[in-house]
Amino acid sequence: MTVAGSDSGGGAGIQTDMRTFALLGVHACVAVTAVTVQNTVGVSDFVAMSPDIVAAQMRSVVTDIGVGAVKTGMLASGPIIDAVASTADELDLGNSRTVPLVVDPVAASMHGDPLLAAEAFDALRTNLIPRATVVTPNLDEVRLITGIDVTDAASQHDAVRALLDMGAQWALVKGGHLRSSTQSPDLLSDGVEDHEFTTERIATGHDHGAGDTLAAAITAALAHGYSVPDAVRFAKSWVTEGLRWAYPLGAGHGPVNPMWRVSEE
Numbered sequence: 001m002t003v004a005g006s007d008s009g010g011g012a013g014i015q016t017d018m019r020t021f022a023l024l025g026v027h028a029c030v031a032v033t034a035v036t037v038q039n040t041v042g043v044s045d046f047v048a049m050s051p052d053i054v055a056a057q058m059r060s061v062v063t064d065i066g067v068g069a070v071k072t073g074m075l076a077s078g079p080i081i082d083a084v085a086s087t088a089d090e091l092d093l094g095n096s097r098t099v100p101l102v103v104d105p106v107a108a109s110m111h112g113d114p115l116l117a118a119e120a121f122d123a124l125r126t127n128l129i130p131r132a133t134v135v136t137p138n139l140d141e142v143r144l145i146t147g148i149d150v151t152d153a154a155s156q157h158d159a160v161r162a163l164l165d166m167g168a169q170w171a172l173v174k175g176g177h178l179r180s181s182t183q184s185p186d187l188l189s190d191g192v193e194d195h196e197f198t199t200e201r202i203a204t205g206h207d208h209g210a211g212d213t214l215a216a217a218i219t220a221a222l223a224h225g226y227s228v229p230d231a232v233r234f235a236k237s238w239v240t241e242g243l244r245w246a247y248p249l250g251a252g253h254g255p256v257n258p259m260w261r262v263s264e265e
């Protein structure tokens with residue numbers, strides 16, 4: 001299940017999560033949190049759902065269909081974060097519970113347009129990150145959540161540590177925004193084991209939805225029973241191929257191509 005916002009441009013959010021889940025052989029259920037007015041150039045507006053309706057969608061799916069893993073993406077507001085956190089407890093989702101919960105702490109679009117209210121970061125830190133089986137921030141989100149400016153391997157380790165101290169079971173700090181690097185290094189840790197997943201940086205302006213694709217592929221792999229490190233290893237290779245097959249669209253950033261395997265065939 002994905003708990004996320006709609007991207008009218010079809011390059012991120014629910015639309016990307018559903019394509020990724022389908023290609024990875026899991027049925028996609030959805031709790032819609034917000035509808036964004038979005039294209040390849042930016043997000044011009046959004047409307048959030050009521051927290052009760054987000055919680056009710058989660059409850060409706062879990063009590064009838066059941067879920068193998070849950071991913072959160074754009075949550076829009078503090079009250080929605082609080083509702084998702086308490087519903088996760090009620091439905092036995094998250095850190096140390098039965099069903100893995102992947103928290104992609106979406107704060108802004110890649111164009112820099114906000115997707116989360118500024119006053120919602122406390123709720124993210126104190127209510128959702130402690131419930132995460134794995135939390136997957138990019139470097140901008142890391143700065144907003146922990147105050148740490150990641151510029152190298154040492155500060156990436158510090159950021160992982162800070163997220164684990166907030167209570168996440170595993171933290172994955174993504175290096176996709178280290179634009180000066182020739183590589184795209186992601187660091188995963190639970191405080192005991194460190195795993196580095198590094199690929200060559202792909203020269204593409206079409207990288208919209210990379211974070212969603214990665215987190216959705218982690219979620220699908222967890223639903224199939226992979227361990228967290230194996231799920232992240234698989235998802236990193238999946239998104240790397242998606243970036244290789246990304247395509248131009250509109251006047252801005254085209255989408256990562258979650259259909260790459262079909263395109264290849």
Ligand SMILES: Nc1ncnc2c1ncn2[C@@H]1O[C@H](COP(=O)(O)OP(=O)(O)OP(=O)(O)O)[C@@H](O)[C@H]1O
Pocket residue numbers: 012108109110137138139174175176177184185186199200201202203204207208209210211212213214236239240243
């Ligand atoms: N140019 C690139 N080449 C190779 N890997 C990349 C590149 N850009 C991002 N990645 C990888 O893609 C994944 C997503 O990282 P990124 O930091 O871009 O997420 P994000 O900012 O949350 O994405 P978005 O907001 O576009 O959905 C990570 O595994 C990262 O290492």
Ligand SMILES: Cc1ncc(CO)c(N)n1
Pocket residue numbers: 004005006007012013014036038073074106108109110115208209210211212
């Ligand atoms: C709806 C939505 N979710 C997530 C992102 C981040 O990629 C986005 N741009 N739009």
